[in-house]
Amino acid sequence: MSGGASDNVLSLTTDELKEKIAEEVGRAIEVSLPRFVERMQNTLLSTMGERIGELREDLTSDRGKAKEKKGCSYNKFMACKPPVFNGEVDPIACQRWISDIEGVFERTHCDESDFVAYGTGQLRGQTKDWWDNLRNERGVETIRAMTWEAFKVPFLKHHSPKAVINKIKEEFMQLRQKGETVDKITGMFMDKLKFCDDLVKTEEQKIYYYHTMLRAEYREFMTPSHYESLTDIINAAREREIELKRQVERGERRALDENPSPTKKPKVAESSKKGSAKGGSPSCKTCGRIHKGECYFKNKPCVACGKIGHGVANCPDKVTVCYKCYQPGHKKSECPELVGNKESAGSRDETPKAKARSFQITAAEAKMEPDVVTGNTSEASGSQAGADARQKGKL
Known part of the structure; x- marks a missing residue:
């Protein structure tokens, strides 16, 4: 029997042996798998529970810290x-x-x-x-x-205090643009407007007071009813300011004094006075004349030097010639010949000074002259005695 069993075992092939082992291992896994899965589930659940507890503690502590850190530090x-x-x-x-x-x-x-x-x-x-x-x-x-x-x-x-606020309200009502820029006067307007809520309640009123405050050069090109907000009219005033500066640069308008003195009157140049008499146009920087628009001599060569950009009146190389002696370097009014003639003529016209003269008459002659004033009796007798003595000396 023993000999026959060993022979059967030995007679098994390698493939059959592998198959037999696989069957035995499969049976062992089927028996132990439920226990293994249950053990894994318990391990995972316990681990997850511990982790969730730690997270809850962290969240609670963070909330406590957030409450402690409410606001900001100094x-x-x-x-x-x-x-x-x-x-x-x-x-x-x-x-x-x-x-x-x-x-x-x-x-x-x-x-x-x-x-x-x-x-x-x-x-x-x-x-x-x-x-x-x-x-x-x-x-x-x-x-x-x-x-x-x-x-x-x-x-x-x-x-x-209320007294100072009332003064600001008065200044707001009397605020007028003089030599300030648009941005500067707008800043003054906005600062005072904060205290005038009882005076200026609507946007239309703000636009009206702002327009009234501006200079005539701005108001004549701006209509308050054309603007819907205060910002719109402020931007329009800025655009007008830019245009005025361009006109000054082109010579079409005289530059305004930005800081006018209330006591001193602005000095007006000779050319600006002439220009105001002929319509308000200043003298041209190119030709020296008064006109409007672009200068005709802007691209014309100067007669004196041949260069472009100026006329004869403003030529830096222009030579002054005297119309008396026809010599360069001085005008006719400064000619040495005329100056010398004037000095000589003045010396000839001087009359000699009259010499002092004295007149002597006697007392008797003095009595006969109606224009002679005599003094008291003693003085008259003294003068008579003197006159008689002089008369005897002559004889």
Whole structure:
């Protein structure tokens, strides 16, 4: 029996042996696979649960940190270079500082509870003294609980009084463009307009007051009803300003004084006076004459030097010739011959000075002359005695 079994085993081929092993391994895997899958599922579930718990803890801590970091730090606030207020009693400067500091609050996402603390840190000079005094009056706890809107009430009352605001309103109504540029006068207009809400309520009124403020050179080419907004009429004024500058460069208009003095009258040149008498056109820089439009001699050669770009009247190489002696270098009025003749004629015309003369008469002759005034009796007798003595001496 044993010999026969061994012979059967030996008689198996290699392929049959491989097939037999594969069957046995498959049966073993089928038996152990459910246990393996179950073990893997348990391991994955436990790992995922632990990881989810860690993520929840991280999220909770991040939210807590985010709540703690709400707003911005003082260093971040100062990094934006907030403006400083020195305490000017000027409503325009005061409103500008408030607007700028609130812009920094918005950009840095600053918490509202820090507005007063951060904002008052930018006060300097007299306004810093005012704030210290207010803080001592109301107490530290009241100041800490103060909101930004509550801070602006006493701040504006002190630095923007009603009397100054009323003065700004008067200046707005009387504002007129003199020698300022459009941008400069527009800036003045906008600064004062902030305090005239009760006077200027609509866009049409803004356009009307802006048009009234401009110079006549601007108003004559601009109609307020043609503009829908204040920006439109401002841009139109800028375009008109550019055109006026071009006219000055072309010589069609005299340049205006940008800083006129209220006490001194502007000096008008000789050529501009002549031009105003003939229609307001200045003298041409090319030919020296008064005309409108492009100069006829612009491309003509100069008769004196042959160059282009100027006339004989403005020729730099022009030689002055005297019409008396026909010598170059001086005019007829400066001719040496005429000057010499005038001096000689003046010397001949001088009359000799009359010499001093004296007249002597006697007292008797003096009595006979009606034009002689005599003194008292003593003086007359003295003069008579003197006259008699002189008469005896002659005899």
